[in-house]
Amino acid sequence: MTLSFTKMHGLGNDFIIIDGRETDPALDADKIRHLCDRRFGIGCDQLVVLSAPTADGADVLVRFFNADGSESGACGNASRCVATLVGGNPVLQTRAGLLPTSQDGELITVNMGTPRFEWQDVPLAKECDTLHLPLHDAAACSMGNPHATVFGDVSRAEDLGPSLENSPLFPQRANIGFADILTPTHMRLRVWERGAGLTLACGSGACAAVVNAVRRGLTERSCVVTMDGGDLRITWQDNGDVLMTGPATSVFHGKLP
Numbered sequence: 001m002t003l004s005f006t007k008m009h010g011l012g013n014d015f016i017i018i019d020g021r022e023t024d025p026a027l028d029a030d031k032i033r034h035l036c037d038r039r040f041g042i043g044c045d046q047l048v049v050l051s052a053p054t055a056d057g058a059d060v061l062v063r064f065f066n067a068d069g070s071e072s073g074a075c076g077n078a079s080r081c082v083a084t085l086v087g088g089n090p091v092l093q094t095r096a097g098l099l100p101t102s103q104d105g106e107l108i109t110v111n112m113g114t115p116r117f118e119w120q121d122v123p124l125a126k127e128c129d130t131l132h133l134p135l136h137d138a139a140a141c142s143m144g145n146p147h148a149t150v151f152g153d154v155s156r157a158e159d160l161g162p163s164l165e166n167s168p169l170f171p172q173r174a175n176i177g178f179a180d181i182l183t184p185t186h187m188r189l190r191v192w193e194r195g196a197g198l199t200l201a202c203g204s205g206a207c208a209a210v211v212n213a214v215r216r217g218l219t220e221r222s223c224v225v226t227m228d229g230g231d232l233r234i235t236w237q238d239n240g241d242v243l244m245t246g247p248a249t250s251v252f253h254g255k256l257p
């Protein structure tokens, strides 16, 4: 079966997007790892599969898979790419919930839903204060996927990321953000992603970093997050939902035998 795909990125966090709404691509973890491999496959941080929605009010069901084949409940940059690809300001059905999207010119806004802070929801392996973990004093939350934010030196992402991603404190592993607060409305962020390693940008990670910074009293609820690949605007609304606004870029279409 020939496999058609679209290669896209959000601030350099790159994706293979397969539209499975007509034909299920029937991918297993081995095939996903192969397609994500930057030498033996197409290469990407995450592979995204679209299928017909099953929830009322949803326009498309979206599943996200990391380069190591593991599935993620949320993927902010990919969500903007899917919204652009599908068009018409679709509501995305994801494991994190229904995500409304809107487009204004070159920028796409995704409502990433409400963060969760209970240790069982992150999840953590034991009861902890999720604002001050016994792990580099990180703050943790879930955006539909597990995130921990370490405040301080962003250059520590490469040397600390792998051990923190796989800490026994995170039974499902975790995405590890390294945040440097520049002003109350601007932060620098680098993210060591679960199942993908250091990426140029991480949408759900940017949401988690702003939420954790607000919880710590370090930033306002609307903040520009500057990552290696560029900027996102994150707003944690008073109703609890987090809005993420940024670009989405289509690179090429392809077919695999």
Ligand SMILES: N[C@H](CCC[C@H](N)C(=O)O)C(=O)O
Pocket (backbone or CB within 6 Å): 013, 045, 046, 066, 071, 072, 073, 074, 075, 076, 077, 078, 145, 146, 175, 193, 194, 195, 196, 199, 201, 202, 203, 204, 205
């Ligand atoms: N790059 C994605 C995050 C993927 C998260 C994935 N690494 C996981 O939770 O396992 C984003 O823009 O939100």
